[in-house]
Every structure is written in structure tokens, then in C-alpha cells.
Amino acid sequence: MNHDDPRLTQRVLGEEKSAEMTEALNADPALQQEAEALQATADRMARALARPAADGSQAFAAAGPPRREPPTVLARLGGSLGVGIAAAVAVMVVWIGPGSNESMGPMASAAACCIADQCVELSPVECDDAGGQQYGQACQVQVCVVRAPGMVRSADVPTGLAPDAPVAFSEQPPSGVCCFGLVVVPVGENDCLLLGGQWSSEAADCAHNVAPVVEIAEEEAASESPEIAPAGGLNVAVDASMAPPPAVRSKVGRSRSDGRGGAVPSPDSAVGAGQWYAPPDAFSDGARDRAGSSNLAPDTGPTSVFLAPLESPLSTFGLDVDTMGMGIVRRQLGWGQRPPVDAIRIEEMVNFYDYTTPAPPTSGDALAMAVEVAAAPWNLDHRLVRIGISAEEIDASERPAVNLVLLVDTSGSMNSGDKLQLVQATLRMLADQLREDDRVSIVTYAGSASVPLSEAKGNETTKILAAINAMRARGSTAGAAGIQTAYDLARRNVRDGAVSRVLLFTDGDFNVGPSSQDELVQLVEQERGNGIGLSVFGYGASIVRDDRMETLSNHGDGVAYAIDTLREARRVVVQELTGTLFTVAKDAKIQVEFNPAKVAAYRLIGYDNRRLADQDFNDDTKDAGDLGAGHTVTALYEVVPVGVSVPGAPGAVDDLKYQRNEEPAEPSAAELIDSPELLTAKLRWKPVGQDESVRREQSVVDPGTVAGSEDHRFAAAVAALGLKLSNDPHTKDMTFMQLRSMAVQAAGDDAQRQGLLELVDFAKAVLGED
């Protein structure tokens, strides 16, 4: 046996047990010695790389590429803290340059910050290196002053963050700035400052990263003065002139009792941990379509907030078939790293798996819906409602012909095994699926765009494979013509009966031509109008938290995928060809009405960036999710039945001093329709090729079931992992032991579902919890 035989290492690492190797080792002392030396090295590396304790990780702190993870304190900001924040002026600070920690000294000493009765323990915050090259080397601090929706200012704080440091505000607030990622530090004795992780003026970033979490009814927002009071320092938070008017305060940040001892968080108080949003036009949709309901609020999320049906009877959202969020979670956990909290998309995790119920429709409808109610496994007093949607199936051999342009990023950054190599493997799988009547072109871009394959027939496999195999990653990412060339080729081959699509394969370094993200989105939309869609396949680590890919694919009526393994590549290739490419239902959305006589509170789990205003459900001009053939989508609601106390402790917000704190009158019997039903789920979509929507609805009476079907239990287990990873305040007591047993019981023999067990184990190890 040769010393270069990798099986030697495999034996040392305990993964090789063959008799042949045992014999070889016994027969050859030199080999034996080599094995022992490797063993010693392996042991040493195992010690050096052992997981750090859960609290300290200096030895393993990542260096090198910029990371944009929010400071860890975010995790501890629950929804109830936001109650107080929403009522106050918010000042946010964002780091936009590398630098030393020293400039942040005053903050690092902060120990705790209290708003109302809620105190937050603070961690020292470091000046991050995010975006360093772009903004120069100095550590600058960007301050966004957010008073109320529609009013944003920014300012630079050049040195440090002493409470009395002067702040020079820019004359004009940047329009459409959004801030997200909040950390709280005390300013003076009684006030707090919100410091945040990210700042963006890209409309697309804002729309997709951040849900509008501060809601003000239209008439109130309209009465707001457009001016921001002058602010001389960071203690602006205490400036009385900047406090929102009482009318707002009465809406924002109040809890109302549900009359049974539990406090129901007002939907308007829904400031999620780490999210804050204030573009001027985000709140202009206040008009309600139903007379007399102007005091009702839509479900704007986020997941961490329970809503009362008396105040928010309707919950509306667009369906989401993306699974990119799951790819990110798997990849990060596989590395032993915690996925960033704001990269967690619970619905994408749940929808990553296949479900068998409901069966695909046979009635001639494109979609079928089923609603199932059983106990929430993490809180048996609560009910978990699973709404399952299945799209009609199409045999792969009956799919329509495709006209594909594969746009591949071959810049230097793609030069690693998990990128270009995996892209090539994906493309080979795709090539296997093509037929004679398909057309395929390949455009690569690096320093410039080139066309290694032009308008080949789907069965010219040799030609296609040669073009794939010849790809090499090198050079810059300045292929200005790349995406344009791709669309030109696609346009040349548009024909009746064929689906035209550009598939972009990239690591997210998106410098594909048109200079700004806005122009790119415009181009994608315009080409969608020409009948050419866009799907994005993301590779490598930097796709983590890159919402631009999702933005682009949404505008191109496509799907964003994160590809981290060949198995996942195979799954999405088949899905892309038979599903996404053949859309059966457009703008699919769900609206659920809850019966207040049965439901004390509810929350939609996930879909945080997919929520719609109540009236959007019936508005066919609102873009929502498109479902391809064979897609299944699951949505989960956690429901607190009447008679069970609602999460969210009383006293989270002080009683108001200048307003009566009486509880609103309970609706009289005449106002509530007596019904045994728990809820009504409504599904609406546009069949392909039609402008008129189809609508189906289903009313559900809670059967009182404890254990749901296998699909129900499995979806619950995936959601539970997502909640755990996103620091959900209402599932804190759920241990990984419980989570694992949920997954074990529901996974069955299914190989794909078995994969959840490994993820649960990884998450347990990475989070360092029981």
C-alpha cells in the first residue's frame, strides 16, 4: 500500500475498517509509523479546532471578507421592547467603514438599557468592517433619525458615540432610506438610543429586507408634520418636540387586555427585533376596502407577534416558493456557524421539503388547498393550523418546450469548488433534461461577455457539454454586456408554445451590467413583459443574506435558489424545468379570517416579507407568488384558542398618563356572528393566461386533534427549528431534545426528511443549547 493512499487517512479518522488495510499496516512498519504520525497530527488538529465554548469564540472569529452580521444583542430584543421604541423617536446608527473599536468606547461600557419595564442587557458593539472598501478606511457612523414613517434623516457621527457628541445632520434626508438591525444603548439616564446593523437607500433592498413594522393609520400619518425638529445631539431621543403626537401614541405601543388576564400586543406595536423601516410611501396603502373597518389593522407581522382577531381579523400574504433561505441555513450550520437571524426565512425552510397533502387538484383547478388543525407541538395549549397548497402536476415529458439562456458568472470569485464546479455539475444535469424542441444558449461573463454556445437544440448534448466543460473562472466581474447578451439571445428564440427564460448562475457578485440595482430590476421587468423570465441560482457563501437575488427573480417571475450540493442542484433543475418554467398559477395569495369567538390571538409563522394589506387580496394588480406545476406550499398559523392566555406579559408598556386606559368595549353579541368555525382560509390566483382571478375558500372547525398528520407534524418540526434559529420569544422553552423527537417522529423513512435530523443536531451544537 502506498503512503499517498487517502485510505490511510480514512483509517486514521475511523472511517475505514477494511481487512486489506489492517493487513497492509501489520505487514509494513513504515506504513504503521506513517499512520501513527497522521494520527498525532489529526489529534492535534482536532484539539486546535475544537468548538469554542458557547460564549467565547475569539479563536474562531472569522477574519477576512466583510461580514454583515448584526451585533448579537439583537437576539435579545423581543417584540415587547419594540412597543416602547415605536412610541419614541428612533435614532439608528450604522457602521459603514472599518476601523478600531476604540471609537466606540463609550458604548462598550453600557450595561443595560430599559424602556418602560423592559431592560435589555447590552453587549459591546464593534465598529464593523462592512462595506469598507466602498466607503474608505475611516470608521464612520451613520445615524438615521427615524421619527415616524415618512421621516428619515441621516447624519454622520465622526468620532465615537459619547452621549453628548454633536451630530451634524445632512440638509436633505435621503429619500427611501431604510434602517434595520437595532441595538439599544442608553443615552443619559432615561433614554435610549437605537443603534443598528444596516442602512440602505436601495429601494429594492428596503422592500425585500424589511417589512414595514411601524404602522400608522392613514389619517394620522397624513397629519404628521413633514419636518423633523432640529436636533443638536444624539440625545434627540429626549427632545419632546420629536415625540410622535398623542394620536399616534395611542395607536402605537399600547397593549390591550384581552379580558382574560393576558395582554394582546397591539398590531401597531409590532416592531420586530432587528427591523425598522420608514420609507415615505410604505404606509400609503392605509385605505381599507371595507366600510366601517378603518380601525382594523392588517397583519404586518413579524412572526414574533401575536395578533388579536378583534383588532386584526384578516391575515393576508403572497405565497412563496423560494427555497434559498434553506440553502443558507444548511450551509451555515454545516460550517458550524450560526445562520444570521435575518437570513432565516421560516416559510422557505418549510417549503424546501415536499408534502403529499393535499393531493394535486383533479377538479380542473390549478391549485388545491387543504387546512389541517392540530396541537402546536411546542405548546400543546396552542393550535397549529397548516394550510397546504398543491399545484397541478405535469409530466416532465409533457412539459412545454423551453428556450433557455444560461447566463454564467465566470469571474475570478467563482473559482472555488462550491461555485463554478457545482455550477457546471448543475448545468450538466440540466442538459440531461433537454429535448430536441428545446433551445439553449450559454453566455458567460467575467471581464467581458462571451457566448460559448449559441442557439443549440436541446438534443445536441455533446455540443452543450463541451461548452459547459470549457468554462474557467478568471478575471473581473465587469461583463457589462452579459445580461443584455443573454436577453438578446433569448428574444431571438421566443416562439409560441415555448417558455423563454434566462437562468443566472452566480455567487451574488452581481455586477452584471446596468450600473444600479434599480436599472437591473427595470431591465428584468421589461424583459418579463417581452415574455422572458429570470431565475437566479446562487452559489457559495456570499449569497447569505443577499436579498438582491430574490428581488431580481421576483421581478422576473422566477425563483431564487441557493445551491449548496449536487443533490439540491438536481432537485431544483427538475423543479425549474417542470415547475417554475411552467407556471400554472400567477399571483397566488392567501387571506385568512379568524373567528374572534374561537381565536384569542394568532400569528403567521414566516412570510415576514410577503405580507400584504387586507385589501390587496382582492386587488389583481398586486404582484404575489407564482406557482409552477407540482409545487407545494405550506403556511402555518399558531393559534391561541379563547380561554388560553396570550403570550406577551401584561405591563409590557406603562399605562398612558394622558389618556384613559380603559379597555375597549367588547363587541356585543349582535356584532359577532355566532359560528363554530375557527377560521376561513381564502386562496386566490390567476390561472395562466387569464387576467381574472379564481378564488376558493374553506372554512374550518377545530376538530380538537392533538397529533396531526405526518405532513403536519413534519412542517411543524421544520418551523420549530426555524423559530429556534430566529430567536423566537415564544418557543424559548422548547429544547433541542423536544425538537429532535418531533423531527424523528415525523420524518419517517423519507431520505429528504431524514436530513432535518442532521440539521437539528448541527443547530444544537452551534447554538450550544440543550
Added chain:
Amino acid sequence: PDDILPALAVDAADPAVDTEAIEALNQLPPRQREAMVLRFRGGLSYDAIAEVMGTSHSNVGVLLHKALRTLREELDPAPEGRAV
């Protein structure tokens, strides 16, 4: 961006950290480094590493073997009777 796996930062002041080992690891080619980290920090099996890295079981074997051989030479430069 080349971010397959960030280099590992070393806190030289911390006596508990095997600085030499980490630095030797950082010198490895990125794929070998990733396989090592997945194995020794992630505790992943060959199959799991293959899946995470999008490669084959045998390629993982090669990556780990080359990595360990290099590290052994870096960290313990006086091998006896080693055939090459």
C-alpha cells in the same frame, strides 16, 4: 468575493489556542482547509463533507489526506523512515 471559508483569526495572546496549528491550517489550499474544518470542527462524516462541499466521497478522502500530510510535515518536520 473569495469567501469559501474565512481564514481563522488567531488570538496569539490566548495560551489555550494552538496558534501554530491554526496558522498551518490557514496555509492550506481553500478546499483542503474547508474539508479540515468541516471534519474537525463540524464533526462531519466523509459523506456529509462530500455533500456540503458538492464533491465526491473519494475527493474528500484526497483533500483530507493531502491536508493532513501537509500539516504533519509543517508541524512535525522530523519524520522517520517516511517513504515518499
